[in-house]
Amino acid sequence: MSETIPDPATPAADGPGAAPRKLQIALVDDDRNILTTVAIALQAEGFVTRLYTDGETALKALLDNPPDLAVFDIKMPKMDGMELLRRLRAHSRLPVIFLTSKDDESDEEAGLEQGADDYIAKPFSLRLLIARIRAILRRAEPPGSPARAAATPEEPLPASLSRGRLFMDPARHLVTWAGQPVSLTVTEFLILEALALRPGVIKSRNQLMDAAYPDDVFVDDRTVDSHIKRMRRKFKQVDPSFEAIETLYGAGYSFNDG
Structure with missing residues (x-):
């Protein structure tokens, strides 16, 4: 009904x-x-x-x-x-x-x-x-x-981003890995973007939550872990050897392709 x-x-x-x-x-x-x-x-x-x-x-x-x-x-x-x-x-x-x-x-x-x-x-x-x-x-x-x-203030979208085999275009919500499309949710996209903007730099869960939830909305740690887990699975469907999102236990995550 x-x-x-x-x-x-x-x-x-x-x-x-x-x-x-x-x-x-x-x-x-x-x-x-x-x-x-x-x-x-x-x-x-x-x-x-x-x-x-x-x-x-x-x-x-x-x-x-x-x-x-x-x-x-x-x-x-x-x-x-x-x-x-x-x-x-x-x-x-x-x-x-x-x-x-x-x-x-x-x-x-x-x-x-x-x-x-x-x-x-x-x-x-x-x-x-x-x-x-x-x-x-x-x-x-x-x-x-x-x-x-409705957003205040309006924030311009960043330019497209290339990191090794990764390509991201925020304007089109497009992600590819080695030329193959990867379908991400909005939240996954923002977490990946935060990691890829500074390759090799460790991002804590709090920093990733701030990137994906910029409106001071409470989200607990395991939410980020679940998003990361799902993202890895999606990339591995395109490339079984995908290892670019690294876990640093007790610290957070980083992105490094090569």
Whole structure:
């Protein structure tokens, strides 16, 4: 089932002089109370919300008419959030935030392994959720888009980056290794960029978290470890001998290709 909580301000049509398009957030959770509470809070922040109570209905809608970002609960009937994300990632890099059980660390790691951009443990703060949504949207959208316009101040994207066999183009969210494309999430891209900007320099987990989450949003250490683990797996699918991201136990990570 899907539904939309009425929004008092209808988005203006695109065109000269028209107001910027409102950003759409899809919420997928079988708990109607959570859906309603989060939707009202997001609408108060200027977002348009699309609500789904099961994964099967949500998957078709997200592929047919993608929103700007989606928030998934993990434990749902018919199709749980993990399976929903797995199927979505086969066709889309839509930014996704997972809602996980507070005491189940395996949910958090599994969600990141499947390609989630972030996770928040229940019970969660609406203020924290909105901060993470805004942070991911600003990183995912190109300059001039409504999400980037909401960032203060606007920061120019860095130029393309070449380090050995690695090539990164932030403007196109493009990553290649030895000429082969590697599909990274926004968070993975920013962590890799922070490492590649200074080859051989050890970056602590805190420094990598600051690069990927620049809005003073709390993220714990194992989140970075999970992102690194998943990145390595993606690069090894292109090059089984990939070893450019090095772990320095107790210190952090570094990038060195050759």
